[in-house]
Amino acid sequence: MAEKGEANRQRIVDAANALFYQKGYNQTSFSDIAEAAGVARGNFYYYFKTKDDILAAVIIHRMHGIELMLEDWERQFHDPRARLKRYVTILLNSRDDILRYGCPLGTLNVELSKTQLQQQSQAREMFELFRIWLERQFHALGHQDDARDLALQLLARSQGISLLTNVYSDPAFLQREADRLSAWLDAL
Amino acid sequence: MAEKGEANRQRIVDAANALFYQKGYNQTSFSDIAEAAGVARGNFYYYFKTKDDILAAVIIHRMHGIELMLEDWERQFHDPRARLKRYVTILLNSRDDILRYGCPLGTLNVELSKTQLQQQSQAREMFELFRIWLERQFHALGHQDDARDLALQLLARSQGISLLTNVYSDPAFLQREADRLSAWLDAL
């Protein structure tokens, strides 16, 4: 049945999504994913021919989630500054995950950029979704000339905060730096 | 001969050091290292029993290099602000490597923190060398209360800059953000 198959496929993508984040892409095996998804290893190849295919599906899945989230934020907040500050609060909302595994976007891109440039160019598109959305908010705030610049700055600072928070397992640092980012947005 | 052995050992560490940076730790095999070092695979285990041992040796090697560099900076610059600005220029000096492979400290920690926490705690010590040194400079600049805070801020911003520079392969972004960091140090 197509329905049953589609449900299995989605469970594989969900399992791979979590494992790629928690273990890294290269350190996650087909067996790991099959076990977590509750799908027999052999049956696995019915849905995905190669590991690359799974990664591509996971990235598309994540991008879809990001798009839904950004649309949700746009509905909830109409002030561009409020929208930018909502972005900063992801850091606090996903505190425990960042402490343990870092940022899902950043760590995946870092891993793939070493030896899998082709796939990293797909993973980079997740950053692009945020970059474009943030840029639009800075533009609406009156920053016509440096909206792109500010969006990349905000992305870079968020990534640096996530990375150090993870390296030092320091929740106090995360809180302090998130507050600092928020104050920076207020001062713009 | 002990001399010949020591030279071989050093060549293995040098080769592993470069490969762990360029390919990542888990994506580098014994064969890769042996080939790059010009050492037969079997002979390999005479010097290092396990892959963990090589990583430990590489981290110690890197830490030694960092210590020498920091001592060199202290000899070259006596003004704490000049020393801090010297730190920022590493980003520019290692531009091509960052564009292609990211920051050696950051990317290794990110990789190990997922599934090799034990080894990550060793890799974190590389950050500690910089953190302690930067903290001392901020303290000398008159920041008695927030020297540690500022050191971690500078580390985080450098990491964020390296990560985005790598993800987007954007040398202009690197230059712009290094200038911004330098201006931030001037304004302190």
Place this chain on the structure above:
DNA sequence: GTCTATAATACGATAGAC
């Protein structure tokens, strides 16, 4: 669509001759 069995390869690691 689902499963078992298994091929084919690469890996970390060891034994032992020289």
Place this chain on the structure above:
DNA sequence: GTCTATCGTATTATAGAC
């Protein structure tokens, strides 16, 4: 101290029965 040969395991991936 150096080398060849090889073990055992885990991996990606396939073939084929049901």
